[in-house]
Amino acid sequence: MLDKSQLSADIAKSNQDAEIAKFDALAQEWRDPNGKFKHVLAFNSTRLMAIENAIAVHFQRDLNQDIPFQGLNILDIGCGVGLLCEPLASQGADVTGIDASGHNITLAQRHAQKWSIKVDYKHCLAQDLIGNEPQYDVVLNTEVIEHVDDQQLLVDTCCRLLKPSGLLVMATLNRTLKSYIVGIIGAEYIMKYLPKGTHDWNYFVKPQEITSMIAPHGLETITVEGMSFNPLTGQWKITDKPDVNYLLYALKTTD
Template identity: 55%
Template structure:
């Protein structure tokens, strides 16, 4: 079978992955659609992301001034993370390799009246522009690119000194294979078959090593599904889905 993954110059993307997400994009915002479990997962994940931003940038017991924060969501898809953060007042840029996903996100933001700067581009292009942000988010993206270490280096370079890097992905464990691939794709059909490649899942220690010495790991937590209630909850186990936050040294 022809391998459609590409790693040429600054092009770190997989045509096969992009075409798959093009097909998904229109369904991402439908709370009654077949991906409603993924939407519930995003809600729980977003709660963690917001809490970590508020801890890092908060003023004592007061929340941060979101309007003073610049945020980039790398692999923003349909805007499920970008739009809620922009609604809080943050200056949010969402980038994605899928032009269809970007257009879906733009249309949804226009309909809800939320201002997000969505752009069809790769993180390498933003690095070349010399931009940096208070918060860099890369959620459920690293497991879909050919050169994972390059993507992490690019994300790290986009964080301002004193800023926050938030990463979310899947651990490469036997449990993650059973839960995220066999269970989620083949049994429960929460996601289309072939959405994930277990060999591309990333261990927390690998992420940490790719980030480099400029960062300190501040927080990590796992995510688990309560199948009876259809709710996603945080857990101390990082065996399947997990989130890490890193602060960049000033």
């Protein structure tokens, strides 16, 4: 006699295994330097290097050590699939990565689990952490604010989650004519590095606007670095011109 309950259980397990295999494959695909996300990975590699250097300088850590960020609590708001979280965790930091996309969090969790990297991934919004989580030594908010309607609320939340003397890292696109030409026309329509409609130029944020938004929370901008792309070599580099992509670093001077 056919055991319908056992059959249903077997089908459910088969579907679950297939789903897990799909997420594992996607998690690996995101990190394939020759795959369809290779331009994102090249961008992230340069951005990660800049962020690591900034954290090391701010907290007087030696990047030549095996785990230079041991003892630091880092929050990555809008972590995506964990491209920043995992290398920072591998350097000893206690990393929490949050994202509004449950799909992204699943991919991140699957990859971290496979490589035994400890990251606390959460499917939530930044404001969900207010009052529930300890404050952080470093708060990262990279390539998120230009997709958010209430930009002031996001910045307010970042500031509230940061410890006194902590480091805030904001990475986004400047609202300039050059950023429209390079970041939208070039990246989305000509080179097709990003899907059309990924960005709305009106949501790009000038560095001085972020500086104004963080000031009421006792934060002051330390420095702003630009990022530029060479389409001939496919390489990104850090520059002193923040007219398209940039990273802004800020210190929290008060409670």
